[in-house]
Amino acid sequence: MNEIWETNFGNNLYDFNNVFPVKSIQMAYCCFLFSSRKKLTQTNSLHGNIHSFSGKTGKTLFAREIRFFVALSLFFTISVINGFSQKVERVVSLAPSITENIYLLGAQDKLVGCTSYCKRAIADDVTQVGSVININVEKILALQPDVVLAVQLTKAQDIETLKKLGIRVELFSTPKSFDEICGQTREIGVLLGVENIAEQMFEKFNNQVDSLKGVCEDILPGLKMFFQIGADPVFTVLPNTYMNDFILFCGAENIADSMKHGTITRESVLVKNPDIIIVATMGGFGEKEKKIWSSYKGLNAAKNNRIYLVDSETSCSPTPNNFVKALSDIVQFVTTQ
Known part of the structure; x- marks a missing residue:
C-alpha cells in the first residue's frame, strides 16, 4: 500500500497518562490525609481530650503522613523513569513505511506485528494485525508490544483503546520534506535504540541527494x-x-x-x-x-x-x-x- 498522508509531523513521543494517573494518586493521598485527621479527632474525643495537629500526637501522625507521601512520590517517580528508559524489544508497526524504516535500521528482530501491506515483514512470518486503517486490537494486545508505531490513518478510536489498555503508542504523520523523512526515521531509531545507525544512514543519503541535485x-x-x-x-x-x-x-x-x-x-x-x-x-x-x-x-x-x-x-x-x-x-x- 502506498502512503500519502495528510497529517502533521510527529507528536505524542510518550503518553504520560499511560504511566500512571497523577490526579488519582493525588486524590488518594488527600483522602488518606483527611481520613487520618478524622481518626485523630475521633480517637482523642473518646478520651475527652481533643488534640489538634499542633499537639504531640498530631505532630507524630502528621510526620508519618509526610513520610508516606514522600515514599509514595519517590515510588512513582522511579516508575516514570523506568517507563521512559524501558528498552524496546517488541514493536508493532501499523504502516508499511514504518516497517520499511525498521528494516532499514536493522531492527527487524524487534518487529512482532505488522499490517497486511508490509510485504517484507509478511515474508518473514511477522504476525499481521490488520490494515493501516483497520486494526485488530485483541491481536495487538496478545503480542504484548513495548510500543506500537502508528500513523494518523489508523482509526483514532482504536489508538485510544490501545492507550487505555496501557499500550504505549507513538503516532507519526506524513513528513512534508526530505528532511522530515530523515527526522522521522531518526525518531524511530532513537525509540529502538539504534540512533547511531540512523545517523550514519543520514550522512549517506544526504550525500546522495546532494549529488543528484548537482546533476x-x-x-x-x-x-x-x-x-x-x-x-x-x-x-x-x-x-x-x-x-x-x-x-x-x-x-x-x-x-x-x-x-x-x-x-x-x-x-x-x-x-x-x-x-x-x-x-x-x-x-x-x-x-x-x-x-x-x-x-x-x-x-x-x-x-x-x-x-x-x-x-x-x-x-x-x-x-x-x-x-x-x-x-x-x-x-x-x-x-x-
Whole structure:
C-alpha cells in the first residue's frame, strides 16, 4: 500500500497518562490525609481530650503522613523513569513505511506485528494485525508490544483503546520534506535504540541527494513539471509535501504550486502545458494514464515524448532510501533530452 498522508509531523513521543494517573494518586493521598485527621479527632474525643495537629500526637501522625507521601512520590517517580528508559524489544508497526524504516535500521528482530501491506515483514512470518486503517486490537494486545508505531490513518478510536489498555503508542504523520523523512526515521531509531545507525544512514543519503541535485544544476530554469499520483479523479503532488521535493530538487517548477487541494482536471493540466509529466505507477493505472496524456498532441510533454512512469512503491512511501531511489529515477527523466 502506498502512503500519502495528510497529517502533521510527529507528536505524542510518550503518553504520560499511560504511566500512571497523577490526579488519582493525588486524590488518594488527600483522602488518606483527611481520613487520618478524622481518626485523630475521633480517637482523642473518646478520651475527652481533643488534640489538634499542633499537639504531640498530631505532630507524630502528621510526620508519618509526610513520610508516606514522600515514599509514595519517590515510588512513582522511579516508575516514570523506568517507563521512559524501558528498552524496546517488541514493536508493532501499523504502516508499511514504518516497517520499511525498521528494516532499514536493522531492527527487524524487534518487529512482532505488522499490517497486511508490509510485504517484507509478511515474508518473514511477522504476525499481521490488520490494515493501516483497520486494526485488530485483541491481536495487538496478545503480542504484548513495548510500543506500537502508528500513523494518523489508523482509526483514532482504536489508538485510544490501545492507550487505555496501557499500550504505549507513538503516532507519526506524513513528513512534508526530505528532511522530515530523515527526522522521522531518526525518531524511530532513537525509540529502538539504534540512533547511531540512523545517523550514519543520514550522512549517506544526504550525500546522495546532494549529488543528484548537482546533476540538475545545468537544467534550464522554468522547466514545468506535472507529477500525477492519483487517477479518477486526477490527483497531483502539492506544495509543502515531501513529494514536492522531487520536483524542487530537480530544479523544475510544479504546475500545481498555487494549489491547496490535490484534485485537478485534465483541462487545467492542458492549460498549464507542462514540459514533463511524471505518473506514479499506481498498480497499473499509471500505464493507462500515460497513454491518455500521450494522446494530447498539443501538450509539450507529449510532443517531446517526455511522459514517464515512476514506481509508486518508492515515490509514495516516505523512507530515506525510497526517496533517494525515486529521486534518482526522476533526475534521469529530467536530464534525458
